[in-house]
Amino acid sequence: MTLRTALAIAGLILSTALAAAQGFRDRDDPRRGGKPGDFDFYVLSLSWSPTFCDSEAGRRNRSQCGIHERAEFVVHGLWPQYTRGFPSYCGVANRSIPRNALDKAATVYPDERLARYQWEKHGTCSGQGPGEYFADVAQARAKVVIPAEFARPARNLHLTGQEIERAFTTANKGLRADMIGLQCAQNMLKEVRICLSKDVRGFVPCPEVGRSSCRARDIVIPSAR
Numbered sequence: 577m578t579l580r581t582a583l584a585i586a587g588l589i590l591s592t593a594l595a596a597a598q599g600f601r602d603r604d605d606p607r608r609g610g611k612p613g614d615f616d617f618y619v620l621s622l623s624w625s626p627t628f629c630d631s632e633a634g635r636r637n638r639s640q641c642g643i644h645e646r647a648e649f650v651v652h653g654l655w656p657q658y659t660r661g662f663p664s665y666c667g668v669a670n671r672s673i674p675r676n677a678l679d680k681a682a683t684v685y686p687d688e689r690l691a692r693y694q695w696e697k698h699g700t701c702s703g704q705g706p707g708e709y710f711a712d713v714a715q716a717r718a719k720v721v722i723p724a725e726f727a728r729p730a731r732n733l734h735l736t737g738q739e740i741e742r743a744f745t746t747a748n749k750g751l752r753a754d755m756i757g758l759q760c761a762q763n764m765l766k767e768v769r770i771c772l773s774k775d776v777r778g779f780v781p782c783p784e785v786g787r788s789s790c791r792a793r794d795i796v797i798p799s800a801r
Contacts, residue, residue: 610663613703615656617780618772619757620716622649625686626798627764647728647800650686652767653694654713654776656701660784666701677706684710684717716776723747726797733797737790740797744768748779753786755779760790765797 625648629641656663673695681691691710699709723743725733735743741753757769771782 608663608665610666610701612666612701615663615701615774616659617657617774617782618712618716618776619655619657619662619782619785620720620770620772621652621655622717622720622768622770623652624648624765624767624797625650626800627761627766629800630764630798631761647726647798649722649726649768651684651713651717652690653698654709654716655698657771657782657785663701664697673706677710680707680710680714684714712776716772719772719776720744720770721747729797729799731799733799734794735797736793737795740765740768740795744770751779752781754781754783757782757785757789758795759788760792760795763792763794763796765790765795 625641625646673692678688678691681695682688685691685694695706695709699706702709702712704712723746725743737758738753740758741756744756745751745753751770755771757771758765759767759769769785771780771785772778773780
């Protein structure tokens with residue numbers, strides 16, 4: 577076998593391996609695009625504002641993290657989700673968002689830019705227009721009762737993931753631990769993700785969301801500075 581032939585065979589083997597690896601990643605990645613309205617359930621993502629405001633992005637966001645910053649959960653998004661993975665950017669994003677729809681979004685999102693981005697990436701997969709989608713966001717947020725211990729704490733809280741989940745399940749009838757996911761930034765609580773039915777009337781199990789949940793033994797819930 578010549579050197580040229582050996583190199584050609586090695587190159588073929590490498591390219592095949594890379595293609596296989598890429599195919600595996602593609603199956604695990606969220607599906608860009610998708611048929612609007614074709615999904616299994618929603619994920620309501622509630623961001624703990626002080627953790628966001630302590631980040632580089634938060635320090636640039638005066639509308640959410642200005643002098644009146646408060647320690648509370650704010651809506652990050654309402655995301656159509658498959659049992660495995662999720663769709664995104666399902667088209668019609670260039671369609672203008674009516675002012676009355678943005679007014680509805682302003683009742684739940686901390687920032688209009690975030691609302692516009694969430695509509696483009698996630699709302700376009702809902703199968704609804706902007707007004708109906710933002711109405712569902714508001715309904716989903718109203719469905720969730722925030723536990724009393726998270727009502728603008730005066731000092732940092734230190735809890736386990738199980739304690740945070742238990743607080744939410746106690747405060748919300750019908751909500752179970754397998755319907756919740758937690759996200760952390762290092763050991764600080766970043767988001768609580770709660771899974772809801774497509775009509776946003778009830779909570780639903782979501783094993784994939786739970787598998788990626790933060791399980792730190794000491795999760796810090798920072799107060800506003």
